[in-house]
Amino acid sequence: MAQLEVENVTLVFGGLAALSAVSLEVEEGELVSIIGPNGAGKTSLLNCISGFYHPTRGRIRFEGHDLTHASPHTATRYGIARAFQNIELFSGLTVLENLLLARYTHLGYGLAAASVYYGRAQEAEVRARALVEEVIDFMELEPYRKAPVGNLPYGVRKRVEVARALALEPKLLLLDEPMAGMTLEEKEDMVRFILDVRSERGTTIVLIEHDLGVVMDISDRVYVLDFGEVIASGPPREVAENPRVLEAYVGGEA
């Protein structure tokens, strides 16, 4: 049984199908990319997996849990984390606070311990801080630690998004165009981060990305969506040679 199973998912918005009978399977530890022209339904699919949208038809299972009607916090608690395409950070808070928020469910102490602070709550907070600092280190965010996120440049905020998802210590990481709008150098860094997460933590990754060069380089398998349908899937090389894919890309983006 695959770790993530999306079975025949259809998602309808006011009569229009954003997804029609999409099926997808991801094995533990795999890096799977989803590509497709703008409006193909890639983000909608991630929204279904992470609980922000609920499929009109079909089923989603993660490690045996039925996620079809789950809310985002339930999906998160099962071990699914997500970096949003349109940055969704807590803009009034610092980088550090944003990442600490990812430790919300892991910090187990109760209200009484929290209002006294010294003791249980403090110990847990210090541990959370140490873990968050590791992520900050890993994502090379040290210079921005105490900066309010709202004022940071776009590329850095994208990186904070990914860092916050990592701070959740997920089993499955969903990345929605983490490199969009970045400079070449920033892109190279992000690719390195993604590969390192995979090799160091063995996290399963689902990546949406428009840069086909990157996708073909790093993915184990690729799914191609067009008008809400999976038109091809398989190892990168096979998919790249698929005539329907070439057609969709020429037709979609020309």
Place this chain on the structure above:
Amino acid sequence: MRNVWAETGNYKTDYRQDSSIFATRLEQLSLIGFLLALFLLPLFLSRTQMFVADLIVIYALAVLGLNIITGYAGLINIGQAAFMGVGAYTAALLAPGLPFWLTIPIGGLVAALAGAVVGIPSLRIKHLYLAIATLAFQVIFEWIVGHSPLLKQGGAIPMPRVVFLGYRVGYKNHYYFWYFVALVVLILLAFAFRNLLRTRFGRALVAVRDNDRAADAMGMHPGLTKIFAFALGAFYAGVAGGLYAYFSRAVVIEDYMLPVSIKFLAMAIVGGLGSLPGSFFGPAFLVLLDLNMEDFANWMKRLGLSYAGVDIASAMRPLTFGLVIVLFLVFEPRGLANWWRLVRNYFKNWPFRY
């Protein structure tokens, strides 16, 4: 060597220190000194001045609660006075049988329950719609009290004088006694909230204010977090209500009606929304301003000023009140707390300016 008395930069070495409440030992000492001064204050004040001091301390507690809901969690609350009223009426009903150190916290808990119920719509609705729900609660509260014979239809329910550890609180020491009680309660609850702010609970409040969707993705239930914010803020109001009931020696509906809720919002704004010290500055500033305007108005009355039949003197109080709020909204939306921040930063580097 590290000078712990004056740190002109950030020299913290581990995470424990980094999240401690006070930046420097100087700051710690100033706070202890300030608290000491607050406890010594009654030595220098007359009975009428103590009345004002009590009022400020109790209002500060209610405004702190409002700040939790509106300032930190970003949920506009136009019913804070009603939550306070729930605490006050609970205390009034229990006072004949129970000591004040039970009736007041119970009042807080009942208010917290009311807060949780009022917060339930936040599972579905947001922003202005939610604000209307709190307004509805204020109106319903007033209606229920006004129609309930048990609560004298809003007329005065007298509160008994209390005896504490064999110490009888009477006419002379009334305001002194309640000053100390309210001050201790305020300090304890303010520290508790300051602690919460450093934990997952405090961060969760700010998270649902900043970004609901992201909060959800962090694994917290945004709706329940908002209900928690309402319950917590209402608890503070309820405790303030119990204190106010004893302090004013009677529970009257006028003390817990809509204009008071608006006054609390004004105090929170003038103090600085989402600022803990602001919760104290706002009430202190507006209560003292109101008092001075009253004196000023009386002085004008004696001069017999009136224009086209309008009694200018009595118009002075609401006019200045409104003017001050507008001025703050326009020129210092971050409130008095922002001035406080500037002063603090100045002294943090003092005497080294650069």
